[in-house]
Amino acid sequence: xxxxxxxxxxxxxxxxxxxxxxxxxxxxxxxxxxxxxxxxxxxxxxxxxxxxxxxxxxxxxxxxxxxxxxxxxxxxxxxxxxxxxxxxxxxxxxxxxxxxxxxxxxxxxxxxxxxxxxxxxxxxxxxxxxxxxxxxxxxxxxxxxxxxx
Numbered sequence: 328x329x330x331x332x333x334x335x336x337x338x339x340x341x342x343x344x345x346x347x348x349x350x351x352x353x354x355x356x357x358x359x360x361x362x363x364x365x366x367x368x369x370x371x372x373x374x375x376x377x378x379x380x381x382x383x384x385x386x387x388x389x390x391x392x393x394x395x396x397x398x399x400x401x402x403x404x405x406x407x408x409x410x411x412x413x414x415x416x417x418x419x420x421x422x423x424x425x426x427x428x429x430x431x432x433x434x435x436x437x438x439x440x441x442x443x444x445x446x447x448x449x450x451x452x453x454x455x456x457x458x459x460x461x462x463x464x465x466x467x468x469x470x471x472x473x474x475x476x
Contacts (some may be wrong), residue, residue, distance in 0.1 A: 357407040358415030364404030365416075371397050372461065375442075379451075379458045387449050394446035397461075401439045405432050421472045428472055435464040 351357040375393045377383045413422050421428045442457040 351407065351412065354412045354414055357409075357412035358417070360407040361404040361412075361417070362415060364400065364407075368397065368400050368404070371400060372465075375458060379455055385451065387446075390454070391446045394443040398439050398443040401436055416473050418472050418474055428468075431464070431468040431471065435461065435468060438464045 378385045438460040442461050445453045445457040
């Protein structure tokens with residue numbers, strides 16, 4: 328039952344992301360969409376981090392669920408980065424260097440895919456490496472393309 332719910336939610340989110348460009352009538356709407364999407368990603372990643380760091384017991388099934396959810400969430404904010412949506416937490420470089428930004432995005436998505444692929448193994452050594460790869464790709468993108476708070 329839980330798997331069915333996750334699949335339905337993931338499908339709905341994916342369909343929503345495909346039409347994101349058409350949905351934003353104002354730049355602020357796209358900025359809010361990006362911001363909230365990144366918050367969901369960060370919150371989900373944090374839950375996995377508690378297990379990876381040993382701050383809470385490792386729960387393989389929960390970790391797999393979080394990794395798959397991260398895989399669904401990760402591409403969503405990027406649908407709202409396009410000319411005309413400048414501002415928010417995004418540096419100008421997001422829009423003036425779209426090639427670099429897209430490479431950073433792609434690197435993150437590959438790292439997320441790797442983490443989702445490693446999660447079912449239960450091999451914490453491999454999971455930690457994959458988890459670290461996601462964290463590094465997020466940090467690199469934020470360093471280059473996100474305004475400091």
